[in-house]
Amino acid sequence: QVRLQESGGGSVEAGGSLRLSCAVTDYTVAGACMAWFRRLPGKEREGVAAFATGGTTFYADSVQGRFAISKNNAAKTLSLQMNSLKPEDTAVYYCAAVRGTCEDFSDFSDAWRRIERYNYWGQGTQVAVSS
Secondary structure (H helix, E strand, O other), X not given: OOEXXXXXXXXXXXXXXXEEEEEEEOOOOOOXXXXXXXXXXXXXXXXXXXXXXXXXXXXXXXXXXXXXXXEEOOOOEEEEEEOOOOHHXXXXXXXXEOOOOOOOXXXXXXXHHOHHHOOXXXXXXXXXXXX
């Protein structure tokens, strides 16, 4: 049974950094299509960053240059390094994974942002950024 478990959330002041991790069970991380989403207070879940099958990465405009997504294939983990955090980054962050490939993930589509593309989800970890 595929399981994703996030960790690393917490409270930080604006300008600070946090590193989120997602531990994966019964799922091959290498070459996988995986992503981080977040749910801001009172809003729908939104895509933050993603990996496509070939290792291409995608970022939301709001986090480009501040956040970095990475994978450790041997450790079977997905990570999100978050720097220069802002109060508007306050949200519950979720790890997600696709069953199969994701040829539709590209710079010319918003497929990687679509919640329905992902088959597996973690429970989420809270990030709070104070001003």
